[in-house]
C-alpha cells in the first residue's frame with residue numbers, strides 16, 4: 001500500500017490490484033444498482049441449485065421479501081456436497097486449534113463424513129425438516145458440524161453464544177420451542193473450563209419443550225446427565241444409525257436456515273430469520289469479492305460462531321467458496337499475548353477478519369509480541385462489529401499487516417446477513433471509514449426530513465433498496481419486524497439500521513455508532529432495556545437506566561443508574577452484587593462497568609427515561625432540549 005499524506009488515504013499497490021477478483025468499482029456498482037435483480041441472478045449462477053428459481057425477487061408481501069422464489073437449494077449442498085466431486089475433496093476444510101494446544105484438521109471429505117454422521121444422529125432423535133435445534137457450544141469443530149447437520153436435513157439451527165447465561169439461553173430455547181439442544185461438557189477459555197453443560201441443565205428446567213440434550217465430549221470433566229434426556233454424542237455416533245451417508249434435503253430457497261437472536265432497542269431479543277437461498281448467494285458473493293478469495297486461501301474469521309459474523313463468514317461463506325477455515329477455541333492472550341500471531345505464522349493464514357475490540361486489546365501489549373512472528377502470509381485484513389478508531393486501524397495496518405495488507409472495514413448487521421458497506425481490495429482506504437456500499441446496495445445518510453445530509457454532517461444511515469441477505473423476518477413476530485425496520489421510512493420503503501453516520505465529499509461513509517438504545521460493548525450487541533430489566537429483577541432495585549460511555553478497549557462501557565427501594569442503601573457490596581446479578585442473568589458480557597446509585601432518574605412527562613440526559617451529564621456535555629423533562 002502507499003500512503004498519500006495530503007489526502008490521508010492509503011492506495012493499493014499493483015500486486016493487490018493485479019490479483020483482485022474485482023478490478024473496477026464505479027461502473028459495476030452503477031449497473032448493479034440500476035438492475036439489482038440481474039446482478040443477483042448472475043451471482044446466484046455461481047451456486048448449485050436443485051431447481052432454478054421462477055422469480056428473482058417476489059415483493060408481493062413487503063417487507064417480507066422472497067428471493068429466488070420457486071428455487072430449490074440447500075446451503076450444505078453448496079458448502080460441502082459439490083466440493084466432493086472436485087479436487088477440493090482432499091483439501092482442508094477446517095484447521096482447528098484448541099486453547100490447550102489440541103489440533104485437528106478435516107478435509108472436505110472428512111467434513112462431509114462428520115456432518116452426515118451428526119445429521120443421522122439428529123434424525124435418530126426425531127429431528128425433522130423445519131424443527132429448530134438450539135446449539136450452545138464452545139468453539140470446537142462439532143459446533144460447526146452441528147450447524148451444518150441441521151441445515152443438511154432441512155432443520156433450523158438457533159446458535160446461542162456460549163457466553164450467555166442460563167437465563168438468556170432458556171429464554172431463547174423457549175422462544176424457538178426447541179425439542180433438541182446440542183451442547184458440550186465444556187470448552188477452554190483462559191485456561192479454565194467454561195461449564196456449558198451445567199448452564200444447559202439449569203436452563204432446560206424452564207423449557208418444557210426440551211426432550212433431548214446431546215452433549216459432545218470436549219474436556220472430559222464430570223457433568224450431570226439426566227437419564228431419558230441426556231445423551232453423549234460419542235455414544236450416539238457409534239451406533240449403526242449414525243451412518244456416514246446422509247442425503248442432503250432439497251429445501252426451498254425461502255425455507256428457514258437459521259434463527260439468530262439479537263438485541264434491539266426494546267423488549268426481548270428477536271429471532272432473526274435467514275433462509276437457504278438469498279443468504280447463500282449474498283454471503284458467498286460478498287466474501288469472494290471483498291476478501292478476494294483464492295482457492296488456496298486459509299481464511300481466519302476470529303469471531304465466535306454464536307454471532308452472525310461466525311455464521312456468515314466463519315462457517316458458511318468460506319465453505320461455499322471452497323476455502324480453508326481456521327478456527328481457534330480460546331482467548332487471544334492465552335497463555336501469552338502472541339497466541340494469535342503464533343498461529344498465523346504456524347498455519348500460514350492469508351486473511352484475518354476480526355473486531356476493533358480484539359485489535360485494541362492486543363495492541364495494548366505492544367508491537368514486539370507481533371513482530372517477533374513471521375506474518376508474511378497475510379494478504380488482507382478485516383474489521384467488523386463497531387467503528388474502528390484510526391489509531392487501532394494504523395496499528396493493525398502497520399504492525400500486523402506490515403503496510404502491505406488492505407483493511408476491509410465491513411459494516412453490516414445480524415439483519416443484513418452479510419457486508420453492506422465495505423471497501424474492496426482495489427479501493428483507496430481512509431482509516432475509520434467503511435468506505436462505500438457493496439454492489440447492489442444503495443446506502444444514504446439522511447436528516448430528520450428524510451433528505452440527504454450535506455457532506456460531513458451527521459444523519460441516519462438508511463438502505464434504500466432490497467438485497468438477498470436481508471433477514472426474512474423475526475421469528476413469530478411479523479409486527480415487530482415491520483415496526484423496527486420499516487415503519488420510520490414507510491413511504492420511501494427504506495430499511496432503518498439504527499446507526500448514525502456521515503458521508504464525505506468522496507462518497508465515503510463513516511459509521512458513527514448506534515443511534516437507538518442498543519449498545520455495542522466489545523463488539524457485542526446488547527439492549528439497554530435488557531440490562532435494565534435484569535437489574536430490576538434484583539430485590540433492591542426499583543428503577544434502572546443504562547447508558548454507554550466511551551471505553552478505550554471495549555468501545556463502550558456499560559454505566560447503570562439505579563434507584564433503590566426503601567430500606568436499601570447504597571454500598572460497595574451492593575454495587576458488586578448488582579454487577580454480578582446482571583452477569584448471572586444475562587452473561588458476563590453484559591456486566592455493568594459502573595453502578596451509580598441515584599434518588600431519581602430524568603424522565604419525560606409521559607414517564608420515559610431520558611437516557612440522553614444521563615449520558616450528556618456523565619460526559620459533561622450540553623444536555624440539549626430539556627423541555628419535555630418532568631419537574
Ligand code: WT7
Pocket residue numbers: 262308309383384385386387388409410411412413414415434497498499511512513514520523524525
Ligand atoms: C451493529 C450490528 C455484523 C457483524 C457484527 C455485528 C455495528 C458493525 C461495523 C463497522 C461501524 C459497525 C453497527 C451495527 N457495526 N460493523 N464496520 N463499523 N459499526 O452485528 O451484532 O448485528 O451489530 O454493529 O452499529 O448496527 P450485530
